Amino acid sequence: MAQITFEEISASDFFYRNRDIAGFTNPSRAIFAAIRELVENSLDAAESLKIPPDIYVRLSYEGEASKETQIYKLRVEDNGIGVPPRHIPSAFGQVLFGSKYKLKQQRGTFGLGGKMAILYGQITTHQPATIISSTGGMSKIYSYKLMIDIQRNRPIILDRKVLINKEQWRGTIVEFCLEGDYLRAMPKILDYFKQTAMVNPYANLTFVDPKGRLYRFTRVTKEMPEPPKETLPHPYGVDVELLQRLIQVTPYKNMLEFLKNHFHRVGEITAQKFLEFSNISPSKNPKKLSHEEIVRLMHMLKKFKDFLPPDASCLSPLGEELLKAGIIKELKPEFVAVHQRKPSTYAGHPFIIEVGIAYGGEIPKKGVFIIYRFANRIPLLYDEASDVSVKVINAMNWRRYKVTPEMPIAILVHICSTKVPYKTVGKEFIADRPEVRREIANGLREVARQIQHFLTRIEHVDREKKRLGVFSKYLPKIAQFSAKLAGKEKLPDIEKLLKSVKKFGTEET
Amino acid sequence: MIEKRKEVLASLESLGLKIYDQLDNGYFPSIEMPSRSTENIYYDPQVRQFILGDRKVRRSARNIRHLKPFTQLTWAATFSHELTSQRKTSTLRDVYYSAQAYEMTFTDQQESNNIITDLETVLGLSREDFNIFPEERSAVFGDLTIEYTVPGYEGRTLNLTSHPDGVLIGPALTSSEFVKTSADKVIAIEKGGLFTRFIEENVHKKFNALLVLTAGQAPRATRHFIRRLNGELNLPVYVFTDGDPWGMHIAMVIISGSANAAHLRELNTPDAKWSGVWATDIVNYKLPTDPLDDVDMKRLYELQKDPRYKDPLWQREIKTFMKIKRKAEQEAFSRYGLTYIVDEYLPAKLEETK
Numbered sequence: 001m002a003q004i005t006f007e008e009i010s011a012s013d014f015f016y017r018n019r020d021i022a023g024f025t026n027p028s029r030a031i032f033a034a035i036r037e038l039v040e041n042s043l044d045a046a047e048s049l050k051i052p053p054d055i056y057v058r059l060s061y062e063g064e065a066s067k068e069t070q071i072y073k074l075r076v077e078d079n080g081i082g083v084p085p086r087h088i089p090s091a092f093g094q095v096l097f098g099s100k101y102k103l104k105q106q107r108g109t110f111g112l113g114g115k116m117a118i119l120y121g122q123i124t125t126h127q128p129a130t131i132i133s134s135t136g137g138m139s140k141i142y143s144y145k146l147m148i149d150i151q152r153n154r155p156i157i158l159d160r161k162v163l164i165n166k167e168q169w170r171g172t173i174v175e176f177c178l179e180g181d182y183l184r185a186m187p188k189i190l191d192y193f194k195q196t197a198m199v200n201p202y203a204n205l206t207f208v209d210p211k212g213r214l215y216r217f218t219r220v221t222k223e224m225p226e227p228p229k230e231t232l233p234h235p236y237g238v239d240v241e242l243l244q245r246l247i248q249v250t251p252y253k254n255m256l257e258f259l260k261n262h263f264h265r266v267g268e269i270t271a272q273k274f275l276e277f278s279n280i281s282p283s284k285n286p287k288k289l290s291h292e293e294i295v296r297l298m299h300m301l302k303k304f305k306d307f308l309p310p311d312a313s314c315l316s317p318l319g320e321e322l323l324k325a326g327i328i329k330e331l332k333p334e335f336v337a338v339h340q341r342k343p344s345t346y347a348g349h350p351f352i353i354e355v356g357i358a359y360g361g362e363i364p365k366k367g368v369f370i371i372y373r374f375a376n377r378i379p380l381l382y383d384e385a386s387d388v389s390v391k392v393i394n395a396m397n398w399r400r401y402k403v404t405p406e407m408p409i410a411i412l413v414h415i416c417s418t419k420v421p422y423k424t425v426g427k428e429f430i431a432d433r434p435e436v437r438r439e440i441a442n443g444l445r446e447v448a449r450q451i452q453h454f455l456t457r458i459e460h461v462d463r464e465k466k467r468l469g470v471f472s473k474y475l476p477k478i479a480q481f482s483a484k485l486a487g488k489e490k491l492p493d494i495e496k497l498l499k500s501v502k503k504f505g506t507e508e509t
Numbered sequence: 510m511i512e513k514r515k516e517v518l519a520s521l522e523s524l525g526l527k528i529y530d531q532l533d534n535g536y537f538p539s540i541e542m543p544s545r546s547t548e549n550i551y552y553d554p555q556v557r558q559f560i561l562g563d564r565k566v567r568r569s570a571r572n573i574r575h576l577k578p579f580t581q582l583t584w585a586a587t588f589s590h591e592l593t594s595q596r597k598t599s600t601l602r603d604v605y606y607s608a609q610a611y612e613m614t615f616t617d618q619q620e621s622n623n624i625i626t627d628l629e630t631v632l633g634l635s636r637e638d639f640n641i642f643p644e645e646r647s648a649v650f651g652d653l654t655i656e657y658t659v660p661g662y663e664g665r666t667l668n669l670t671s672h673p674d675g676v677l678i679g680p681a682l683t684s685s686e687f688v689k690t691s692a693d694k695v696i697a698i699e700k701g702g703l704f705t706r707f708i709e710e711n712v713h714k715k716f717n718a719l720l721v722l723t724a725g726q727a728p729r730a731t732r733h734f735i736r737r738l739n740g741e742l743n744l745p746v747y748v749f750t751d752g753d754p755w756g757m758h759i760a761m762v763i764i765s766g767s768a769n770a771a772h773l774r775e776l777n778t779p780d781a782k783w784s785g786v787w788a789t790d791i792v793n794y795k796l797p798t799d800p801l802d803d804v805d806m807k808r809l810y811e812l813q814k815d816p817r818y819k820d821p822l823w824q825r826e827i828k829t830f831m832k833i834k835r836k837a838e839q840e841a842f843s844r845y846g847l848t849y850i851v852d853e854y855l856p857a858k859l860e861e862t863k
Contacts, residue, residue: 467573474580477613478570479532481583485525485590492533500535 023427024120027069031180032188034120035059037113038076038174039192040378043200045080045172052222053203054079061210065179071125072182072210074117075175082135082170085142085162092118092131092174093146093155114174119148121178128158129176136170182210188381193217194330195372195379199318199414201326220329225322231314232264235274235301236348237419243294247286256282265308274304302348310350312343315416317352318377323414327356331410334360337450338412341443346435351417353436355443357451363408369393373430374414380428387429389413392440401448402455409451413440471501514593517638521590524631528583537571540582542630543772550771552816557779558766559817561630568627581624582631584613589628589639596660598640598680601625630772637683637730647731648675650708651692651719653742655685673708675722683730687741690719694859695738697721697781699750699759703839703850710851716859719744726759732776735763739778746778747859752786752796753836754808757826765817782862785854788829791837794854797844798835805836 023033039055046053055078062071083091092115118129134141145159182189186209193207197217202224205217233242252258259271266274275282278300289297301307318326323338338356345351363370373380373389384390393411403409415421415430423431430436475494483491524540531538542565543549549564570579588607592599599607605621608614615621625636636642653669659681666688669676676682696718698704704722707713713720719738723731739746748763750756760783770776791798801809812818813827830836842850 470573470576474576475532475570477580477611478528478538478583481580481587481611482525482528482532482538485583485587486522486529487525488529492529493535494532496535497532497537 024116027179027181028184028188030120030124031059031072031074031178031182032185032192033113034074034117034178034180035076035189036192036378037117038074039196039205041114042076042078042080042172043196043203043377045078045082046203047080047224047227049081050224050227051079052219052224053200055203056206056208058208059182059210060208061182062177065124069179069181070210071177072180073175073177074121075173077171077173079171082139082172083131083133084135085133085140088131088133088142088144089146089155089157092129092144093148093157094153115148117178118146118174118176119150121176122147123150124179125177127177129174132173132175134165134170136168138168139165141165141169190215191381192379195374195381196377198326198330198372198412199323199374199377199379201322201329217330220325221322223322225316225319228316229313231310231418232262234264234310234345234348234350235259235266235304235307236345237310238263238298238301238348240295240298243298247289247294250286253285253287254282255280255284255286258286264310270306270308273306274300277304277306309345310348312350312352314418315343315350315352317354317416318414320354323354323356323412327358327410327412331358332362333358333410335451335454337447337454339443339446339450341439344435344439346421346433349417349419349421351415351420351436351439353439353443354412354414354416355440355447356412357444357447358410358412359451359454360408363410365406365408368405370410372410372412374412375420375422375430376416377414380430382428383424384429386423388432388437389430389440391432392437392444396441396444396448398448401452402459403448403451411444413443415440468501472498513638514596517593517632517634518590520632520634521586521593521639524586525583525590537569538579539567539569539571540579540631541565541567542627545626545630545772547768550768552765554816556774557764558774558777559768559771561771578624578627581608581613581615581621582627584608584611585621585624585628589636589641592640596640598642600642600644601636602644604641626769626772633772635729635733635770635773635776637680637733640680642680642683642730643728645677645679645728645730646724647678647728648704648722648724649678649682649719649734650675650704650722651690651713653690653692653719653738654688655682656688657681657685659684669719670713675704675708675720678721678728678731678734680730683734687737690742690744692717692719692742692744694718695721695735695744695746696859697723697727697735697746697748697763698839699723699725699748699756700839703749706847707851710848712851712855715851716855723748723759723763727763729770729773729776732763732766732778735781736775736778739780745863746781747784747862748781749784749839749855749858750786751836751838752788752791752841753801753838754805754812754827754830756786757783757823758808758812761817761823784858784862786837786839786841788826788833790854790858791835792829792833794842794845796837796841798833798837798841801830801834801836806831806834 024030035057039057042055043053058075060073062073065071121129128145128147130145132141132143141163143161143163144157147156147158149156193205193215197205201220202222204219207215246262250258250262252261255275256271259266260268317340320338320340324336327336336356336358341353343350343352371384371390371393373387398404421431421433421436423429475497479492479494528538543561544564544566545561549562550559551562553560568575568579570576601622604625605615605618608621625641629636649669651669654666656666657663698707698720701722701724704720707720712718721735735746738744748760750759763778764781766777809827809830818824842854
């Protein structure tokens with residue numbers, strides 16, 4: 001019980017003291033993190049309704065805070081599902097509200113990112129946040145002014161208004177002030193929008209920065225990926241903490257039912273076999289398990305070989321079509337190849353790798369590959385060098401595919417998983433898991449083969465052009481010299497020959 | 510000479526017409542010529558020189574790799590036609606630069622030289638026939654009266670003793686007619702220093718000889734000139750070179766021609782004699798020497814297998830060089846006094862190789 005008390009009393013406090021974990025390390029990082037968390041919540045809110053997101057972000061200057069930092073007002077509007085009025089205060093004013101025991105691919109870093117941003121804003125500016133939301137249709141618009149009671153982790157409602165919703169508006173608006181350093185954060189924020197637009201080609205993103213500059217990222221499609229299905233945890237992926245929680249909430253009175261109903265891909269027979277394997281009585285009440293027994297249960301779950309691998313219905317990859325559309329839209333390359341790998345698993349967690357490679361067009365030549373990394377459709381912008389995809393890219397023999405870093409090349413790697421294997425708490429780069437590494441490498445090889453075909457083709461076209469150039473340079477000269485030598489006034493007719501060279505040329509390609 | 514010029518112009522024109530007609534009929538023009546690759550070069554004991562075999566190569570404008578050289582060849586033919594019809598001469602270096610006026614660049618001198626050689630092969634004529642000469646450096650001295658045929662000098666005569674440094678063997682001399690001579694032999698000398706010494710020592714009078722300076726490996730015009738002296742005036746030819754594999758080969762090229770000129774005839778003088786300096790002379794005259802280095806030795810092994818060197822004299826000398834592993838220059842005779850070579854060595858060798 002002490003643990004629960006800890007959570008209730010000081011969840012906000014805990015994150016306040018450990019805000020580095022959530023990415024609010026410094027004023028420039030904080031402003032980036034705040035925008036990112038809210039935009040991702042908004043994307044999720046629209047996608048859960050299967051409607052293409054329309055997101056408007058405005059950052060406006062409010063005044064000096066210190067020598068290096070300023071106060072900004074951040075406003076994020078979306079057309080998402082909206083929050084029912086009775087949930088608004090806790091959804092935005094209480095940390096760890098609404099944790100679930102089911103799994104699906106989610107964007108949010110901790111599932112508390114939005115609240116963390118508001119908490120950070122309150123800590124740095126001591127001003128309330130405004131939340132306006134409607135679930136659309138006939139429902140009204142509710143507007144709240146909130147602060148968070150950090151010690152008690154409770155929302156304090158300062159003001160509440162109910163407005164008539166004539167336009168049948170649906171969505172959520174979050175507005176609050178925070179301290180930050182926009183000038184420093186600007187490149188990352190713009191990168192973030194561009195890359196988010198790349199993997200959300202069905203979203204309209206608008207950003208107005210403190211100088212009043214407008215950045216628009218317009219959708220190119222209304223097609224959206226299948227939303228992920230919620231799924232139960234897979235037995236290979238559980239830890240003691242999760243087991244304890246499940247035991248607390250389970251209505252089932254024996255182990256057989258407990259296993260069948262709370263775990264992914266565990267049916268009657270598998271459950272029986274497992275209980276036999278682990279020497280646990282099927283009729284045992286899970287609530288009666290001692291701490292030692294729970295630990296043992298976890299080890300046995302990991303040891304048992306006959307669980308079916310998790311299926312990937314809980315994942316929502318972008319899909320090759322959308323990935324391609326996004327890359328074309330944001331990078332405007334001359335050539336693009338994308339590939340989606342079949343679902344795979346690591347430690348009981350399903351994951352899918354999607355990769356893309358783009359060449360030429362508006363992609364600049366940098367002397368190194370431009371690498372875009374994504375996890376669950378979130379751009380990863382920090383710690384590139386440590387990321388497993390970068391390691392795989394650097395280890396690949398690109399020459400084999402006629403690719404060199406001197407070319408204008410961009411490479412994109414997207415991992416979706418119910419549990420992205422981040423290496424550190426900062427959650428900015430993917431750990432070097434052999435299963436993940438293998439999938440990335442295989443995906444990259446596939447697109448590398450495609451770009452090789454493309455490069456071979458343009459090489460050929462180039463050669464053909466040069467060939468034609470040589471003929472049209474020299475044949476007229478031969479005509480001129482031979483006419484002179486033969487004492488002819490009229491030049492020989494070489495048009496036919498030049499034409500035949502062209503025909504010959506196209507046949508070869 | 511006028512006949513020759515007409516013949517040259519006619520064959521250039523027919524080459525032009527051939528290319529023109531092919532183009533005009535909608536074909537990629539192509540030219541066939543004997544292959545000059547080493548596999549197609551044979552030594553013909555009958556004519557006592559290298560000749561090309563039956564193998565042909567085809568240069569076609571359809572082939573992208575042939576297109577540039579084909580164009581260059583057509584240009585070179587046009588340029589040569591212009592030279593010959595206007596009775597002007599040019600050098601290989603000149604050709605290289607002239608091409609640029611026609612936006613017909615050559616990558617380097619070697620490339621333009623090769624094209625001229627191609628043209629020689631196609632036409633079966635030597636470049637001197639279409640008035641392209643190498644840079645002159647060889648000379649002749651002695652009692653021979655010639656009559657010029659070049660424009661502006663037609664009918665004028667010159668005695669080749671009139672200038673004490675000798676007369677340059679250039680286009681004008683090469684194309685002149687021989688009028689009369691009192692000489693009864695030709696002595697060809699590799700080096701300028703010795704050529705001058707021979708003139709100073711009146712070798713031409715004492716031995717009744719025409720002196721020819723080859724200045725190293727004799728240019729083709731000089732080889733042709735020597736052949737004419739031998740053929741038209743019936744003068745025996747004696748060649749004096751340094752006593753090393755390179756000097757030996759200078760003599761051999763005058764006698765049997767070079768592989769590089771296998772596509773051409775009438776450049777060699779099969780009856781010319783190599784009179785020294787032999788390897789056996791180095792031994793017999795106890796000449797001051799230098800050691801043969803690796804390159805020299807390698808050259809000797811090559812020459813040993815060369816069909817031109819199959820005669821016993823040559824084989825004996827090669828073996829002697831290999832045995833003594835020494836070489837000597839013509840100047841080495843100076844250890845016995847400046848005139849020793851003229852007073853003692855020369856008459857002995859002329860007698861020996863008669």
